[in-house]
Amino acid sequence: MPTSDVVVVMVPFVAQGHLNQLLHLSRLISTYNIPIHFISTTTHCRQARDRLHGWHAHDNFIKFHPLHDPDFTSPNPEPNTTTQFPTHLQPSFNSSLHLRHPVADIIRSLAKTSRRVVVVHDSIMSYVVQDVKFIQNAETYIFRALSVFYILCFNLIRLGKELPFTLEMKLRLPDATATVSQEFTEFLKLQYSHQTFHVGNIYDSSRVIEGKFLEYVEKDEIMGKRHWAVGPFNPVEISPDVSSSAQQDRHACLKWLDKQPEKSVIYVSFGTTTTFLECQIRELALGLEKSEQRFLWVLRDADKGDVFKKDTVRRLELPEGFECRIEGRGLVVREWAPQPEILGHFSVGGFMSHCGWNSCMEAMTGGVAIIAWPGHSDQPHNACLLVDVLGVGLLMREWACRDELVTSVMVETMVRKLMGAGEGVEIRKRATELGGELRRSLGEGGGGRKELDSLISYITR
Incomplete structure (x- = not known):
């Protein structure tokens, strides 16, 4: 050798x-x-x-x-x-x-x-x-x-x-x-x-x-x-493959994002270790619907220790008729999604996240502002870093209230706040500037x- x-x-x-x-x-x-x-x-x-x-x-x-x-x-x-x-x-x-x-x-x-x-x-x-x-x-x-x-x-x-x-x-x-x-x-x-x-x-x-x-x-x-x-x-720079075969193989959610206006979509994903109660999934769905904001929601249960054992995967249920009512304005993805490409897409302007560190770094690199909804481990500290130190996010709720249900009204309010005028504009601007600085570094x-x-x-x- x-x-x-x-x-x-x-x-x-x-x-x-x-x-x-x-x-x-x-x-x-x-x-x-x-x-x-x-x-x-x-x-x-x-x-x-x-x-x-x-x-x-x-x-x-x-x-x-x-x-x-x-x-x-x-x-x-x-x-x-x-x-x-x-x-x-x-x-x-x-x-x-x-x-x-x-x-x-x-x-x-x-x-x-x-x-x-x-x-x-x-x-x-x-x-x-x-x-x-x-x-x-x-x-x-x-x-x-x-x-x-x-x-x-x-x-x-x-x-x-x-x-x-x-x-x-x-x-x-x-x-x-x-x-x-x-x-x-x-x-x-x-x-x-x-x-x-x-x-x-x-x-x-x-x-x-x-x-x-x-x-x-x-x-x-x-x-x-x-x-x-x-x-x-x-x-930090993901160049799309423009070949016809590559375009055909692109994930369906990226093709959907291609049709949306610039910075108009909020991406919703909670990583690989978050498990929500059915009542919480319902409130989140209704809040996204009432916000009248475009959204891409990756709805998956937490990983098992062996992610390839699919025998008893729980299907997360949405409110009756939800996907029909939000058709064209929202998209629900139930499989693994290409998050770096999503956060780097021109149509994504916000991210509702659990604040795992991978997601934080990918969002900051892409210049995308965050609604922080931490669940465990380092996530509440990461949320504090994003919101209180860097000023590139909003906090869904205080950590002391973590055992309480996040209502559809809370979801609707935070989505409108981040993606709308006023405070959201400044937060999104800071996120964009931070992303540029990170990429240049x-x-x-x-x-x-x-x-x-x-x-x-x-x-x-």
């Missing part, structure tokens, strides 16, 4: 948002002619590739290593729970612990034929990569899959330190440890115990949006000395490009 200089190994966490981010980062690093090895289970390698949008993972520099799927139960999402955290995914999360030895075997094999093996692993795969510290020419970098803002809050609270924010903002923020389940908290504690030998930290973020929070992390050396914010990871000489160059320079030193 020929000897390589430096190779990069990606070890993503087994959930859609995490898989997606490290596959996007693989593309960025591979543009520097550095070979990438993407390691996950057979199911999750397939999931990452099948759901990829904006580019094709057929690059010779990205090699997938599909490992045997560990056995785990894959229950359906449960809407009738006291928390929105996706506890039904915990068996899948726990199964990732079984990847420790096969991952180590691949890294050892690569180390024999490379000057250096750079292992970029999700922070919650730290247990899995613990054996890397015994491989002399291998080193680890922790990928922090969430916003710097959330990570700062989470770690300051965990370390018993004061949050460096105004009292008003502190009151808006939930305890970062109280937005996940107790079982997942224990899973996180196991990961912390193996975060002791990494070289640096990588973020899907940008100093354009989180510079002051990153400076705080660096100044106090929280989580170490080296930090690279090299986002957005997602493609990744161009030649931009701050984001320099950050990525710095990372590449360090790992290839």
Whole structure:
């Protein structure tokens, strides 16, 4: 086997948002002619590739290593729970612990034929990569899959330190440890115990949006000395394929968007881990209908641990006659949709979102303002960042009211507010300006490009 200089190994966490981010980062690093090895289970390698949008993972520099799927139960999402955290995914999360030895075997094999093996692993795969510290020419970098803002809050609270924010903002923020389940908290504690030998930290973020929070992390050396914010990871310019075959294969929702006026559509989607009660789906539907606003709504239940097991997928019911009444003005999509292309489409002017970090970054990159409707984990902190810090969104409701039904009147009011005149105009303007600044940062000489160059320079030193 020929000897390589430096190779990069990606070890993503087994959930859609995490898989997606490290596959996007693989593309960025591979543009520097550095070979990438993407390691996950057979199911999750397939999931990452099948759901990829904006580019094709057929690059010779990205090699997938599909490992045997560990056995785990894959229950359906449960809407009738006291928390929105996706506890039904915990068996899948726990199964990732079984990847420790096969991952180590691949890294050892690569180390024999490379000057250096750079292992970029999700922070919650730290247990899995613990054996890397015994491989002399291998080193680890922790990928922090969430916003710097959330990570700062989470770690300051965990370390018993004061949050460096105004009292008003502190009151808006939930305890970062109280937005996940107790079982997942224990899973996180196991990961912390193996975060002791990494070289640096990588973020899907940008100093354009989180510079002051990153400076705080660096100044106090929280989580170490080296930090690279090299986002957005997602493609910032998606050039449509104009060939006839590609146009024929375009998703139906994109063809529908083509027929709508510029900035006239609000996109509605709540990611892969949100489960709504039927009564909440009804109120959301009626609110969108009464708003008289054009909308594209991706209506899917939360992912199961194995997304390819379709045997008992719940069909989410809409009010009787709803789709007939909104025909032409609204479109409901029930399958996986190409979100980056949607948010980059000329006709989309707003986004009602759960505020998962992938969705936040894709929206900010596209210059699209947000109605923030967070459900769990980092989402309420991300909503605060968008609304209170950056001013590119509106909050559907206060986190303290999270257990209350969001009524159709609330939905109608917020959609009209964001997409109409007055306050919405200024918010949409700020979102557009922020999107332009983010995209420029990744161009030649931009701050984001320099950050990525710095990372590449360090790992290839």
